[in-house]
Amino acid sequence: MNILILGSGGREHTFAWKIAQSSKCDNLFVAPGNSGTAQVATNVNIGVTDFPSIKKLVLDKRIDMVVVGPEDPLVQGVHDFFLNDESIKHVSVIGPQQKAAELEGSKEFAKEFLFRHNIPTAAYQSFTKDSVEQGYAFLETLKAPYVLKADGLAAGKGVVILNDLNEAKAELKSMLVDAKFGQASTKVVIEEFLDGIELSCFVLTDGKNYKILPTAKDYKRIGEGDTGLNTGGMGAVSPVPFATEDFLTKIEDRIVRPTIEGFKMDNLPYVGFVFIGLIKVGDDPKVIEYNVRMGDPETEVVFPRVKNDLVEVLEAMANGTLDEINIEIDERAATTIMLVSGGYPEAYEKGKEITGVDAIEGSIPFHAGAILKEGKTVTSGGRVMAITSYGNTYQEAIKKSYQNIEKLHFDKMNYRKDIGFDL
Numbered sequence: 001m002n003i004l005i006l007g008s009g010g011r012e013h014t015f016a017w018k019i020a021q022s023s024k025c026d027n028l029f030v031a032p033g034n035s036g037t038a039q040v041a042t043n044v045n046i047g048v049t050d051f052p053s054i055k056k057l058v059l060d061k062r063i064d065m066v067v068v069g070p071e072d073p074l075v076q077g078v079h080d081f082f083l084n085d086e087s088i089k090h091v092s093v094i095g096p097q098q099k100a101a102e103l104e105g106s107k108e109f110a111k112e113f114l115f116r117h118n119i120p121t122a123a124y125q126s127f128t129k130d131s132v133e134q135g136y137a138f139l140e141t142l143k144a145p146y147v148l149k150a151d152g153l154a155a156g157k158g159v160v161i162l163n164d165l166n167e168a169k170a171e172l173k174s175m176l177v178d179a180k181f182g183q184a185s186t187k188v189v190i191e192e193f194l195d196g197i198e199l200s201c202f203v204l205t206d207g208k209n210y211k212i213l214p215t216a217k218d219y220k221r222i223g224e225g226d227t228g229l230n231t232g233g234m235g236a237v238s239p240v241p242f243a244t245e246d247f248l249t250k251i252e253d254r255i256v257r258p259t260i261e262g263f264k265m266d267n268l269p270y271v272g273f274v275f276i277g278l279i280k281v282g283d284d285p286k287v288i289e290y291n292v293r294m295g296d297p298e299t300e301v302v303f304p305r306v307k308n309d310l311v312e313v314l315e316a317m318a319n320g321t322l323d324e325i326n327i328e329i330d331e332r333a334a335t336t337i338m339l340v341s342g343g344y345p346e347a348y349e350k351g352k353e354i355t356g357v358d359a360i361e362g363s364i365p366f367h368a369g370a371i372l373k374e375g376k377t378v379t380s381g382g383r384v385m386a387i388t389s390y391g392n393t394y395q396e397a398i399k400k401s402y403q404n405i406e407k408l409h410f411d412k413m414n415y416r417k418d419i420g421f422d423l
């Protein structure tokens with residue numbers, strides 16, 4: 001098979017690394033890719049939402065399957081684009097159709113879905129510019145902290161949590177009236193605050209059947225001890241030590257199964273990955289959000305633990321035969337530490353040479369914001385490289401990653417030194 005992966009992060013390098021190991025894959029392409037994907041696939045310089053160029057590439061290279069990494073192309077309807085075009089409708093697309101991608105594209109859509117299917121989640125109400133006064137009144141009925149979410153995609157920045165009622169009201173006004181997040185905040189969801197520890201659950205579905213992948217926990221804040229600004233993710237651990245057998249059963253019974261049943265009942269066409277952001281409140285799981293893709297950097301710890309041939313699994317998803325697949329999991333723990341550019345998640349410099357990657361032993365460097373330039377690997381983004389290791393315990397795996405990071409260098413390199421601190 002010829003396979004095309006869309007994306008350019010650590011998640012897509014991990015997809016490429018895993019797919020390249022399959023004897024079923026003949027030619028592997030990544031658009032646009034990075035310096036890591038270049039080691040195992042052919043990079044093609046096309047953006048993930050440039051559908052006409054993607055179509056041309058698919059026809060030129062006789063691509064049989066497209067694996068979509070990030071949410072943007074899904075929310076913009078890349079799967080529907082393929083289905084609606086005679087010349088490419090035979091190509092398998094791994095990722096939900098636009099109608100289903102709204103689960104990530106609109107917080108309100110996701111909340112309505114959760115309530116309709118009795119899936120545990122925070123209480124909420126949504127507001128627009130015309131109902132901003134009702135929004136203030138709703139905030140007054142809640143206890144601090146106040147959770148405000150821009151309805152649409154806001155590059156991971158659309159959730160604001162505030163302790164002060166007046167600040168929360170000002171933020172609501174800024175989102176709705178002053179369009180703080182542009183189109184994304186024409187609607188705002190205000191939610192009850194849930195207090196607990198977060199984890200991520202990943203589900204594969206062919207639209208009828210589902211398989212649950214190992215759980216993972218990511219570390220979103222830039223600073224040690226979970227302080228400072230939110231990032232795309234600074235590290236991850238799989239499995240999650242506090243996700244006991246009993247807790248996992250609750251997740252499957254109360255959340256995963258009703259979610260997949262919900263897709264069927266609501267006619268949401270879904271072939272792809274479901275990323276369920278969960279929070280453990282007391283002993284019970286509740287849904288924080290749905291994403292219609294794999295997490296990053298969670299992928300960098302989840303896929304290394306999947307022993308199956310990934311292409312066989314993806315084919316089963318596309319063909320509706322996921323029930324015939326038995327997912328085999330490596331018992332070892334996997335952890336990853338994200339190296340980031342100094343300044344990230346605010347302004348940072350690019351083009352810094354990365355050295356020491358060849359000296360890494362016993363860990364896997366998944367490239368993220370890194371590209372090849374004149375024979376050198378240089379930084380091209382905020383999150384630069386995820387160093388993944390296995391271990392008999394997560395502590396052992398983390399230690400190995402940190403040992404290898406000692407060998408790596410780029411100007412203003414930064415990373416969190418406390419991944420796993422709260423487990």
Ligand code: AMP
Pocket residue numbers: 122147156157158159191192193194195198220277288289
């Ligand atoms: P999101 O962008 O939806 O992933 O939300 C960002 C982060 O905000 C989540 O990872 C949580 O840490 C936090 N968050 C979102 N909703 C809630 C909630 N209802 N209660 C507490 N924390 C929340």
Ligand code: GLY
Pocket residue numbers: 218232233291294295296297298
């Ligand atoms: N690591 C969180 C995400 O991918 O959204």
